Amino acid sequence: MKIAVSIPDEIFEDAEYLARRQGKTRSRLYADAIAEYVGVYRTESVTEQLNAVYGMENSALDSALEAAQYQTLDEEGW
Numbered sequence: 001m002k003i004a005v006s007i008p009d010e011i012f013e014d015a016e017y018l019a020r021r022q023g024k025t026r027s028r029l030y031a032d033a034i035a036e037y038v039g040v041y042r043t044e045s046v047t048e049q050l051n052a053v054y055g056m057e058n059s060a061l062d063s064a065l066e067a068a069q070y071q072t073l074d075e076e077g078w
Helices: 009-022 026-055 063-075
Strands: none
Touching: 009 026
16 A cells, blocks of 8 residues: 655655665565554553453462462472
């Protein structure tokens, strides 16, 4: 898909230089950059959703389970 965007001259010049150094077309460089940005946002969104779900849950260990874990530690040889 073709689109038109406006960016500051300095960013454009830096992007042109980077595209040449990497042997990419301008379109490929911009597509890669946007894909990476969207990927980061997608990851942040998943993390936020998981934090919201698990933030409502009690993460404390059951006292019986905690006691059982401590008992097994005494049996381990370090």
